[in-house]
Amino acid sequence: MNNPLKKKYTVVIVGGGPAGLSAALGARAAGAERILIIDREIEVGGILNQCIHSGFGLHHFKEELTGPEYAERCINSARSADVEILSDSYVLDISPELQLEIISSRYGYLNLKAQAVVLAMGCRERTRGAIRTPGFRPAGVMTAGLAQKMVNMKGLLPGRRIAILGSGDIGLIMARRLILEGCEVTGVYEVQPYSNGLTRNLVQCLDDFAIPLHLSTTVAFIHGRDRVEGLTIAPVNEQYIPDPKRSWEVACDTLLLSIGLIPENELSTKLRLRMDPATGGPQVTSTLETSLPGVFACGNVLHVHDIVDFVSEEASRAGRFAAEVAAGRRRPSDNIALQAGANIASCVPQSLSPDRKQTIYLRVKQPVKNCILTIGDRYEKKFRVLTPSEMIRLTLAPEVLDRYFGENLKIDVRSQEVA
Amino acid sequence: MYDVIIIGGGIVGCALARELSRYRLKLALVEKEVEVGFGTSKTNSGIIHAGHHSPANTFKGKFEWAGNQMWDDLARDLKFGFDRIGELLLALNPDDVKYLENLKKQGEDRGVTGLEIWAPPRIQKEEPNLSHTILQALHAPTAAVINPYEACFGLIECAQQNGAELFCGYLVSDIVKDGRNFTIQTPQQNFRGRIIINAAGVFADQIAALVGADNFKIVARKGEEYLLDRRLQGIVTRLIFPTPTANSKGVLIIPTVDGPIMVGPTADNIENREDLSTSFAGAHKIFESVRRYCPAISERDTITEFAGLRAIADTNDFVIGPTPIKGFYNVAGIQSPGLTAAPAIATYVTAMLQDDGLALEEKTDWEAEVDGPPHFAQKGKKERQAALMRDPAYGRIVCRCELVTEAEVRYAIRHGARTLDGVKFRVRAGMGRCQGGFCTTRIMDLLSETLGIPLTDISKRGPGSEVCRPRQERLPVGDQT
Numbered sequence: 001m002n003n004p005l006k007k008k009y010t011v012v013i014v015g016g017g018p019a020g021l022s023a024a025l026g027a028r029a030a031g032a033e034r035i036l037i038i039d040r041e042i043e044v045g046g047i048l049n050q051c052i053h054s055g056f057g058l059h060h061f062k063e064e065l066t067g068p069e070y071a072e073r074c075i076n077s078a079r080s081a082d083v084e085i086l087s088d089s090y091v092l093d094i095s096p097e098l099q100l101e102i103i104s105s106r107y108g109y110l111n112l113k114a115q116a117v118v119l120a121m122g123c124r125e126r127t128r129g130a131i132r133t134p135g136f137r138p139a140g141v142m143t144a145g146l147a148q149k150m151v152n153m154k155g156l157l158p159g160r161r162i163a164i165l166g167s168g169d170i171g172l173i174m175a176r177r178l179i180l181e182g183c184e185v186t187g188v189y190e191v192q193p194y195s196n197g198l199t200r201n202l203v204q205c206l207d208d209f210a211i212p213l214h215l216s217t218t219v220a221f222i223h224g225r226d227r228v229e230g231l232t233i234a235p236v237n238e239q240y241i242p243d244p245k246r247s248w249e250v251a252c253d254t255l256l257l258s259i260g261l262i263p264e265n266e267l268s269t270k271l272r273l274r275m276d277p278a279t280g281g282p283q284v285t286s287t288l289e290t291s292l293p294g295v296f297a298c299g300n301v302l303h304v305h306d307i308v309d310f311v312s313e314e315a316s317r318a319g320r321f322a323a324e325v326a327a328g329r330r331r332p333s334d335n336i337a338l339q340a341g342a343n344i345a346s347c348v349p350q351s352l353s354p355d356r357k358q359t360i361y362l363r364v365k366q367p368v369k370n371c372i373l374t375i376g377d378r379y380e381k382k383f384r385v386l387t388p389s390e391m392i393r394l395t396l397a398p399e400v401l402d403r404y405f406g407e408n409l410k411i412d413v414r415s416q417e418v419a
Numbered sequence: 420m421y422d423v424i425i426i427g428g429g430i431v432g433c434a435l436a437r438e439l440s441r442y443r444l445k446l447a448l449v450e451k452e453v454e455v456g457f458g459t460s461k462t463n464s465g466i467i468h469a470g471h472h473s474p475a476n477t478f479k480g481k482f483e484w485a486g487n488q489m490w491d492d493l494a495r496d497l498k499f500g501f502d503r504i505g506e507l508l509l510a511l512n513p514d515d516v517k518y519l520e521n522l523k524k525q526g527e528d529r530g531v532t533g534l535e536i537w538a539p540p541r542i543q544k545e546e547p548n549l550s551h552t553i554l555q556a557l558h559a560p561t562a563a564v565i566n567p568y569e570a571c572f573g574l575i576e577c578a579q580q581n582g583a584e585l586f587c588g589y590l591v592s593d594i595v596k597d598g599r600n601f602t603i604q605t606p607q608q609n610f611r612g613r614i615i616i617n618a619a620g621v622f623a624d625q626i627a628a629l630v631g632a633d634n635f636k637i638v639a640r641k642g643e644e645y646l647l648d649r650r651l652q653g654i655v656t657r658l659i660f661p662t663p664t665a666n667s668k669g670v671l672i673i674p675t676v677d678g679p680i681m682v683g684p685t686a687d688n689i690e691n692r693e694d695l696s697t698s699f700a701g702a703h704k705i706f707e708s709v710r711r712y713c714p715a716i717s718e719r720d721t722i723t724e725f726a727g728l729r730a731i732a733d734t735n736d737f738v739i740g741p742t743p744i745k746g747f748y749n750v751a752g753i754q755s756p757g758l759t760a761a762p763a764i765a766t767y768v769t770a771m772l773q774d775d776g777l778a779l780e781e782k783t784d785w786e787a788e789v790d791g792p793p794h795f796a797q798k799g800k801k802e803r804q805a806a807l808m809r810d811p812a813y814g815r816i817v818c819r820c821e822l823v824t825e826a827e828v829r830y831a832i833r834h835g836a837r838t839l840d841g842v843k844f845r846v847r848a849g850m851g852r853c854q855g856g857f858c859t860t861r862i863m864d865l866l867s868e869t870l871g872i873p874l875t876d877i878s879k880r881g882p883g884s885e886v887c888r889p890r891q892e893r894l895p896v897g898d899q900t
Contacts, residue, residue: 040816040819088814088815089814090814090816090819092822101800103803103807103813103814103816104814105811105812105813105814105815105825106811106814107814108804108807108808108811108814109800109803109804109807124852124853124856124857125853125856127722127723127852127853127854127856128723128854129645129646129721129722129723129724129854130719130721130722132645132697132699132702132718132721132724134696134697134698134699134701134702135696135697136695136696137695137697137725138879138884139878139879139880139884139885139886140886142855142856142859142886143856145856146855146856146859146860149860150860150887153860154860154863154874154887155890156874156875156887156888156889156890157887157888157889157890158886158887158888159887159888160888181890220699221696222696225693225695225883226879226880226881226882226883226884227883227884227885242699266819266820
């Protein structure tokens with residue numbers, strides 16, 4: 001088949017989900033000439049396509065949309081901005097010189113040169129192996145996202161009587177979704193003493209449907225040789241060890257796992273990018289550039305976000321900075337390293353430059369109430385509640401860092417009260 | 420009327436089927452699972468033992484070294500994953516050093532080549548990630564790793580292309596002897612045969628009991644295994660064994676043929692022969708043990724875990740040979756080093772049948788080779804380009820963790836895969852770090868489309884393990900007016 005692709009692109013974006021699409025728009029707005037999105041699915045839009053519930057877009061589009069609606073807006077904008085989209089194709093490798101090796105069912109083996117690359121591959125779900133849940137290995141144990149795909153994309157049900165391990169947002173959304181499909185949901189079991197989902201999902205997906213959330217509780221054993229027949233549920237101690245004496249049995253035919261997300265960094269690892277163990281994504285500068293010049297990262301491949309609106313915002317900036325670098329315009333490089341201090345689990349970007357407005361994304365380790373977040377001696381903000389499940393987004397005006405001559409800034413969250 | 424019927428499609432049954440398919444015989448293999456290799460063989464550690472482990476004067480000792488030497492040709496002909504990476508047996512305590520020396524002598528007496536005792540400097544040079552407290556290690560270059568399920572698929576496919584008949588999903592319910600012949604009963608149909616080979620693994624004593632040839636008992640000994648993320652690939656380059664205990668070879672570090680590191684197995688005798696569960700205790704034991712000799716291995720890197728059952732006969736050796744019931748042979752109790760020994764057992768049993776009067780006339784058109792799965796991920800750029808020109812389905816990545824293309828999934832189905840596990844164990848789709856999170860529905864679509872069955876009939880590993888349910892009929896909601 002005739003190959004309409006060019007040999008050289010200004011910006012090539014790997015991944016056509018909300019991050020990739022927004023990055024393309026950001027690059028276009030900054031004047032990049034030839035922009036290409038490569039996606040492995042037949043349809044771009046990423047995981048939004050299977051998120052048929054509403055609640056997307058409140059920040060970005062100032063209205064409430066479903067996942068496919070949000071995706072459609074991004075796709076339409078990209079198309080009308082003349083962004084080229086190569087779907088059903090897979091990036092095998094990227095060289096440090098930004099030569100991409102791609103296979104495509106339509107055009108075969110392709111080689112492209114990019115002036116800048118934006119990584120936007122998203123994330124994957126943690127599996128049973130990651131937590132080593134004991135028991136049999138029957139059908140009916142699957143990640144919540146896979147169940148979502150089955151129900152919303154294929155019109156199939158994962159089972160009839162569902163238990164959910166982990167209170168991640170996808171698990172909460174699926175609890176509601178499966179109730180609406182006529183299934184029973186026995187409960188959500190969360191090993192932590194607090195929930196890992198957004199408060200709005202706890203309210204709208206569990207409370208509204210009277211689905212119990214069991215904190216500090218886990219699945220201690222999976223029963224059933226061929227198909228899930230039941231679970232042993234047990235409370236855990238502070239070391240997360242289940243207590244068999246206080247365990248109980250739950251009959252069900254399905255166990256959904258919503259136990260966390262991991263950035264998909266196969267390409268980043270191949271490129272030997274410097275990684276941040278706290279986020280699972282690459283380390284980036286304040287222009288979202290990785291340790292390899294010309295390679296940028298955004299969205300869930302950089303760090304797992306809670307809401308797509310922030311993904312779009314971050315990705316749009318990544319696209320803009322990528323376009324600038326492709327055009328030979330570089331911002332001053334960062335000269336302040338951010339350090340995660342008290343009760344800070346992760347921080348993106350990992351460094352700052354004082355010359356412009358900065359956006360920082362943070363997560364706390366432990367939930368806290370009535371606390372103060374400080375960034376060195378330059379910035380202070382009070383919060384009523386902070387939890388690991390809700391990302392903190394701060395914008396720092398240039399004045400905050402004006403005439404700051406240190407090399408490190410430590411971020412701390414301090415509180416007298418545990419939430 | 421079959422000349423020979425083999426009961427059990429594990430590695431032994433499959434090796435024997437291929438061996439017997441060389442001759443003009445009417446041959447059948449009857450397997451209770453939905454595909455071959457789905458019992459003990461699928462959960463095997465995947466090791467071809469170096470040849471020196473098992474004591475002399477046992478079947479185990481006799482066939483370990485003989486079998487070891489047969490695998491290169493088999494891997495070449497049947498295109499399954501196989502690599503002679505060698506093994507290191509570690510002495511962690513002063514008592515172990517003597518054991519190493521004895522084992523070296525036992526191996527050399529039998530002709531095992533290349534055995535060498537390494538001192539710490541050599542160990543650290545060759546395997547820098549092992550603990551520096553290891554006193555000595557016995558290096559055995561003849562040890563290999565293998566994909567045992569691929570070997571089963573290759574062996575049976577070769578047997579089938581040479582005329583053997585395969586019946587999967589047929590559970591033997593009874594065996595009746597009438598005169599000189601046997602009738603094997605299954606829910607679907609009966610099979611008449613002159614010679615019955617019982618290779619029924621952990622159920623071999625129950626099968627033997629159907630004709631009263633059960634002069635042995637089988638105990639199932641469970642082993643849990645933990646497969647680790649590719650992040651740790653290359654942390655060791657050889658099989659790593661501690662000095663063994665009475666019950667098992669200890670917890671091993673296994674660099675699998677496909678790269679990822681696997682650790683295990685445990686060894687616990689169990690009552691229930693269907694019990695394939697894993698446990699907190701098993702995981703704890705494995706990682707505690709392994710950390711003593713390879714501190715960098717952590718349970719946090721687990722991508723999946725599973726358990727398998729070894730068939731241990733009460734003689735603690737293989738039970739191979741004729742029974743008082745003429746025409747009924749046991750090939751049972753094939754515990755470690757059973758996988759290693761399987762091809763040697765197959766030739767031994769074939770010769771035994773011939774000695775007992777079975778006429779073996781070689782086929783002139785016997786075909787030793789099969790094509791084997793086209794592992795796209797292992798191919799170089801040129802080969803990939805050529806494959807893409809031939810079939811655009813190579814351009815569609817189904818499983819991104821293991822880089823498996825649609826063309827390979829289609830191959831797996833053409834070659835007998837009927838289930839998600841069947842596809843996974845033939846071409847690795849779903850075997851990587853996301854454990855099928857992304858590719859399951861895609862593979863279900865391909866199975867459904869190719870086999871012409873509804874999605875709701877697609878199972879993980881056979882009837883009863885269907886992956887999903889049909890959507891429910893809409894029920895009237897409340898009293899909406």
